[in-house]
Amino acid sequence: MIIRENIPLSTITTMRLGGPADFVIDVENPNEALEAIVFAEEKNLPFYFLGTGANSLGLDEGFHGVIIRNHIKGIDIISESEDGIVVKVGGGEVWDDFVEFVTNKGYSGVEAMSKIPGSVAAAPVQNIGAYGQDVSNTLESVEVFDTMLDEYTEILAKDCDFAYRHSIFNSGDSAGRYFILTCTFRLLKGRIEPPFYNSLQAYLDEHSISDYSPRNIREAVSNIRAGKLPDPKAIASAGSFFKNFILSDAEADEAEKKGIPVYRTSTENKINTGWLLEDAGLKGKSFHGFKVSDKAALILINESAKTYADLEKAEAEIAKIIFDKYGLKIEPEPVIIKERALND
Ligand SMILES: Cc1cc2nc3c(=O)[nH]c(=O)nc-3n(C[C@H](O)[C@H](O)[C@H](O)COP(=O)(O)OP(=O)(O)OC[C@H]3O[C@@H](n4cnc5c(N)ncnc54)[C@H](O)[C@@H]3O)c2cc1C
Known part of the structure; x- marks a missing residue:
């Protein structure tokens, strides 16, 4: 079990924000999970589970507790x-x-x-x-x-x-x-069958791919993603920053009346929040050091911001623009690293 002290959350999350965590423990086998929890309990500190931090945000005050990461392989x-x-x-x-x-x-x-x-x-x-x-x-x-x-x-x-x-x-x-x-x-x-998402279908058509083998789909998806999504090693982001909307049939009808495209399947009605951001003219726009990606509007890129406070301001301004235009309240997808009530 590897225990490190005073580790900035900005170094273990892909949005690269956040002050120090008191301890970070990397657990390499199941027994160490219990040892890590006992370590936190003996110090009377809360614990928080983290992976690679690709969907997690660090607060400016950091985390006064123990971050426990799963490093179990196989x-x-x-x-x-x-x-x-x-x-x-x-x-x-x-x-x-x-x-x-x-x-x-x-x-x-x-x-x-x-x-x-x-x-x-x-x-x-x-x-x-x-x-x-x-x-x-x-x-x-x-x-x-x-x-x-x-x-x-x-x-x-x-x-x-x-x-x-x-x-x-x-x-x-x-x-x-x-x-x-x-x-x-x-x-x-086996293989997945159409209908596919528009961008995947367009790629398959463009490359004349009609064999939807897992390998071909993996290659297509990998190439589509490489063209529009930031590589976390090079560019700071938490992926899609805002959640898409899942709507009831009545809500979906309402949205369509407002001219918002709804992606309907047999199981769900979805609004792509990226469409809202793009339609509102936000693609490529910057807010407090964060840029709405010009390739995929759902992604907020941390270009120069150093604080979570800046992210809060950017998020609030973007959310207000969308609410004023469509009456829809967009919500962030990533989770904030903080003490959970369970640990009280
Ligand atoms: C460029 C980019 C593109 C992305 N594209 C997509 C996408 O297409 N689709 C998608 O769904 N997501 C996407 N994401 C989000 C992200 O990749 C996923 O949410 C992923 O699962 C995060 O993995 P992680 O190990 O970094 O999790 P973390 O951010 O470290 O943790 C995420 C959550 O899991 C919990 N957790 C972590 N480890 C454990 C554990 N061992 N036990 C219990 N809880 C745990 C954390 O407490 C937290 O709540 C993208 C992110 C980026 C940066």
């Missing part, structure tokens, strides 16, 4: 047949390494989520998704350390209450309760 095949595979993945693995591994073997289910930055452990927390796939489609179960009952346990996907960017791991009383150790996925041999 991609283990539990079973494999002609039809599919069950794989257990250490939460400290890089998400895209796992996607590459199963996609190269020809399994379908996560290929459209290629190149999403972050750790495997964080993937179920936000129920990450892209181009029509999300984690809830293929996750079987997670192994966790339950900090409330002080025990190791398994949670089945059906009990995770998955919805758009929502799970028991980030919502309600259970947010921050479980330290995710490993994730088990079930993937099938």
Whole structure:
């Protein structure tokens, strides 16, 4: 177990903001999860779970407590047949390494989520998704350390209450309760079928790709993303800064009356908040050191800001412009690193 002291949150989050955390502990096996929690409890400090910080924001005052990060590695095949595979993945693995591994073997289910930055452990927390796939489609179960009952346990996907960017791991009383150790996925041999998202379909058409094999979809998605999304190693951002809207049928009708395009599927009605930002003329505009990306309007790039206070000002100004124009209240997607009520 590696324990470091006084680590700036700006160095362990991709938006590169935030003052120091008292301690950062990297956990390399399940037993160390308990040791890390005991370390925090003995010091009477709150703890907070972090992955690579690609969806997390540090406050200017930092975090007076213990940041616990999952560095458990390993991609283990539990079973494999002609039809599919069950794989257990250490939460400290890089998400895209796992996607590459199963996609190269020809399994379908996560290929459209290629190149999403972050750790495997964080993937179920936000129920990450892209181009029509999300984690809830293929996750079987997670192994966790339950900090409330002080025990190791398994949670089945059906009990995770998955919805758009929502799970028991980030919502309600259970947010921050479980330290995710490993994730088990079930993937099938096969391929995804149209209809695809517009940008993916356009890429496939342009490159005359009609074989939608997991490898081809992974390559297409990777190339689309490379063209418009910032590489966290080079450019500071937290990915999509604002959430998209999931609407009821009545709300969707209302939005369409206002001229806002709604993406309707059999399961959901969605407004792409990036469209709102672009339509409001915000693409490429700067606010307090943050720029609304000129390639993908949902992304707020930290060009020169040093404080979370600047981010708050930028967020409020952008939200006001959107509210005044469309009557819709946009909300940030990344989570703030702070003490959770659970640890009180
Ligand atoms: C350029 C860019 C593009 C992105 N594109 C997408 C996209 O297409 N789709 C998408 O869904 N997201 C996207 N994101 C957001 C981000 O990649 C995902 O949310 C990812 O899962 C974050 O992983 P992480 O390890 O960095 O998580 P962190 O930011 O470190 O943590 C995220 C959440 O998970 C919790 N957590 C972390 N580890 C654990 C653990 N072991 N146990 C319990 N809870 C834990 C944290 O407390 C926090 O609530 C993008 C981000 C960037 C920077």
